[in-house]
Amino acid sequence: MARRTLLAAGAASLAMPGIARAQGAWRPERPVTIIVPWAAGGSTDQMVRLVAPELEAALGQRFVVVNQPGASGSIGTRNALAAEKDGYTWAAGAAVDVGCYKVLGLLDTMLADWNLFFAVANVNILVANPQAGIRDFGAAMEAFRSRGASLAVATAGVSSAGHNMMSAVKAATNINYRHATYDGGNPAMIATVSGETPMGAVLLVEAAEMIRARRLIPLAVQAEQPVTLQGFGEIPSITRWLPNVPAPLNYFGIWCPKGVPQNVVDTMGQVWRDKIANSQRLKDYAAQRAAVFAPLYGEEAHNQAWKMVRQTAWLYFDGGTAKVSPDTLGIQRL
Template sequence: MLRRHLLAAGAAGIAAPATLRAQAAWRPDRPVTVIVPWAAGGSTDQMARIVATELEEAFGQRFVVVNQPGASGSIGTRNAMQAAKDGYTWAAGAAVDLGCYKVLGLLDTALADWHLFFTVANVNTVAANPGSGYRDFGQLLQALQARRDIAVATAGQSSAGRNMMEAIRAAAPNVNYRNAPYDGGNPAVLAAVAGETPVVAQLLVEMAEMIRGRRLIPLAVQADTPITLQGFGEIPSIKRWLPNIPTPLNYFGIWAPKGVPDNVIAAMTQVWETRVKDSQRLKDYAAARAAVFGPLHGQAAFDAAWIMVRQTAWLYFDGGSARVSPDTVGIQRL
């Protein structure tokens, strides 16, 4: 089922393809900024730098990735919102964050306020330091039910890892944990590798190399079925232990706020259809890290992300971390 559902700089003088020149009036005449609102090295940063390369080759202009972490991604996203709406500033990240900022009181924006361009969907994963004593998710689950102080590294309040832990808490009785927030997925993973925390919950793409190197033990993926990671093997589905836990796809990509000129969005759409949807770089990235290659844009992207936004917004509310009820900002329960 998971498989079904389914920019760092380059040479600035490359000529844009004839299809782009013919079909879209917009072509950037200076570098374009892509704000990654998380630390370097994490899932968003990895994805954005590959996309930047594709866009540089398509448009013949530099796409510069800038890391602006803080406040669960809302600082960098706010900067993209407040920039001139001329097509020269984009943001990157996970669509579920964009859709839940308002519920968390972090940023006054909604998923419908943005032009969405997705590349991959990532899988939430929980893993343990080899010295923690946890060898499968069942052992961790028992510990989470017996204790209240197990530190779990995540990338912050609205990160994939925190979302996964809250889903676990909602799906199982008496689960407690101590959230240990970091400025991005990569720092969170490295914290668990170093033993600062015994457990990390983040995206599989961020853990893949450490799992292959046997520096982390993957306990479970938040997916309907087990996931096979190249160079390691199969990681079990969390549904083995928690059959009713939701497993929505976590879409990542780039976006620009509504108000950007139509010809900018038309040009980006053209590139998504003629280049990104067949990008071998993104396909290789997804295959190596057990992500889902899923380039989407426009209404199709919104519809795909909306499922996880609805589930996660109410997870925040039920867990007590929401500032406002989701239904007051147009997010109904699934």
């Protein structure tokens, strides 16, 4: 009987994923929750629903995606921050949001408070409904100058990537517009497709399918160079019209608060090296939606994301939306 028990235990051990068998590795004993603090279908939701199956395959446990939108992503992020620090609750989104919540007075947290694991970097884009009569970014600028605060632009809310893009445009040109906020990039994109708003500032990954279907007109990407979208073609860079608008990469991923057991962080680092860095699903997603495959984690992830945090925090301050001066938080101008 003892021999059978040993054989069964050995067989079970062989059946476990190699990463989970490593000595001292984290072995989640129950499902792990990843909180997406935005509506379903947006850029964060898309990314997490590709990452979760890879984590399940690596660790042999379910990773459950839960959408908790509201307050520019700070509600879901606050819930992850307040959860027990045991590795079973993670948050997701754009690192620049986590890095700027304190500047905006939304949540008392900073980028350094989290263990960061990135999957992709996304590009911001301004799009127009085909019926709006706006065919390129130059025409959009003319519309802003002539119609100003009556011209609505849909975004995923304050601190969202699209709002950050519009803040950079406003800082460079002094134009005005009406900020129409939604609970995520997908609702903002749908609002623009339906004609509820004439334009939307979202992420290219969120608008890609509707651009390919010719239901949205891509006006410009916030990138240093034009971006080619599969099935559509080249989308011009905003620098054609505004050469000095900054375009740092916008990193997306999952994170857990500092203070979780070290073996959780170490195991996830190994998963990122062995599984996420080789994920064909994520590579295909990035290629199809003109994102950048960026499987970064740890200090490298923090250092890369910090560039956009610095730029964005000061955009908020200069635009009058910051509640706390970035320099009091150790965030220096670029």
